[in-house]
Amino acid sequence: MQPLNAPNVYDAEPIPSAVQAEIERLLSSGDLFRYTAAAGAPVSLLESEFAEMLGSRYALAVSSCSAALFLSLKALDLPRDARVLIPAFTFAAVPSSVVHADCVPVLCEVGENYRIDIQDFAAKLDDTIQAVIISHMRGHTSDMDAIMALCDARDIPVIEDAAHSLGTTWDGRNIGTIGKIGCFSFQSYKLLNAGEGGILVTDDADLVARAVIMSGAYEHAWKKHDVAHDAMQRWQNKLPLYNLRLSNLSAAIVRAQLPEVPRRVRDGLRNHDHVAAKISTSRFIEVPEKLAPEERAPDSLQFNLVGLSKNQMLEFAQISAAMGVKVQIFGQSTDNARAFWNWEFLDVPDDLPQTRAMLMRACDVRLPARLTLAECDAVAGILLAALDKATVSKAA
Numbered sequence: 001m002q003p004l005n006a007p008n009v010y011d012a013e014p015i016p017s018a019v020q021a022e023i024e025r026l027l028s029s030g031d032l033f034r035y036t037a038a039a040g041a042p043v044s045l046l047e048s049e050f051a052e053m054l055g056s057r058y059a060l061a062v063s064s065c066s067a068a069l070f071l072s073l074k075a076l077d078l079p080r081d082a083r084v085l086i087p088a089f090t091f092a093a094v095p096s097s098v099v100h101a102d103c104v105p106v107l108c109e110v111g112e113n114y115r116i117d118i119q120d121f122a123a124k125l126d127d128t129i130q131a132v133i134i135s136h137m138r139g140h141t142s143d144m145d146a147i148m149a150l151c152d153a154r155d156i157p158v159i160e161d162a163a164h165s166l167g168t169t170w171d172g173r174n175i176g177t178i179g180k181i182g183c184f185s186f187q188s189y190k191l192l193n194a195g196e197g198g199i200l201v202t203d204d205a206d207l208v209a210r211a212v213i214m215s216g217a218y219e220h221a222w223k224k225h226d227v228a229h230d231a232m233q234r235w236q237n238k239l240p241l242y243n244l245r246l247s248n249l250s251a252a253i254v255r256a257q258l259p260e261v262p263r264r265v266r267d268g269l270r271n272h273d274h275v276a277a278k279i280s281t282s283r284f285i286e287v288p289e290k291l292a293p294e295e296r297a298p299d300s301l302q303f304n305l306v307g308l309s310k311n312q313m314l315e316f317a318q319i320s321a322a323m324g325v326k327v328q329i330f331g332q333s334t335d336n337a338r339a340f341w342n343w344e345f346l347d348v349p350d351d352l353p354q355t356r357a358m359l360m361r362a363c364d365v366r367l368p369a370r371l372t373l374a375e376c377d378a379v380a381g382i383l384l385a386a387l388d389k390a391t392v393s394k395a396a
């Protein structure tokens, strides 16, 4: 039953060939370490270009977004066992970065629109919370106005996990620049692909100075960063060196893709909205509305199944896969890293009924920006056909 037109949604886009001369230069000189060259290393250039693109004062490129989250928490100088409020719908890397920083994740509810439930967030933002990580999961932006007002009133620092949100704006502002620190990923499934890598942005000189040193700017390597030297001097020899640096090769690969960002954002959104409109015609599918101030940059589509039994949901996923489109229902497998009850390295909380209910019927479909509209039509057609079969064959 596999139709010929199911597109491949897994392959990344080719890396622009313009990078090949730079890669050749790095290979022939062996200049792969960011601190070897006196100035102008690809990692340093990436940092200044990325900061400029987002409109931030500082950027620090590191080995992953998880490393950026970890360094952000460390740079905030939180005491051991500090409680960090995070959404219960996120990737396992987020609570893991909190644990890695010797802090304790506290989970708040997420609604059926995949965004933080502000009422539960406000209730859990008590005097025991010392930092907040807002994870814009799958690029879905929570109400940043409400979150910043609540956190500013209590002077609680906000870290934005914008791993999957590059190019998204909130009220015209770049996601990742609204909180105190924003963290992005260069892992292959994100908008900029270096295989692995990450970057953090901030306007705070003291925070970035601490993060720069802890990322592995040993001795006076920090002189190769565009950060006020008095801030750096303050932290010389005072902090551990975790060595979470990015290599010049990775930075060169990311830099070559920076000019692609506007096109990827535009086409990703076009593809998302195209498929969302088509599948929303089914009474069994609900695609939640974005919040008004948000302009999205999606590379995947999430939707909720409405009125299906568990068997019908599983059959829908099975039939879609057989037809060439893989649908993950977040909560309907035993290993999904985005279902909080699978984070068994935590004391898994049992009191998040709203997030749990959402995860049990929320579907995840990859929809890369490089797909044509005809390929998007094929994806939508397969989803609708599979849904027809699943809902006809087994009356609930």
Ligand SMILES: *Cc1c(COP(=O)(O)O)cnc(C)c1O
Pocket: 063, 064, 065, 066, 067, 090, 091, 093, 094, 135, 136, 137, 138, 161, 163, 164, 184, 185, 186, 187, 197, 198
């Ligand atoms: C991918 C992702 C991460 C982790 O990024 P890495 O660079 O792989 O560490 C964290 N949070 C979200 C929302 C992500 O999508």
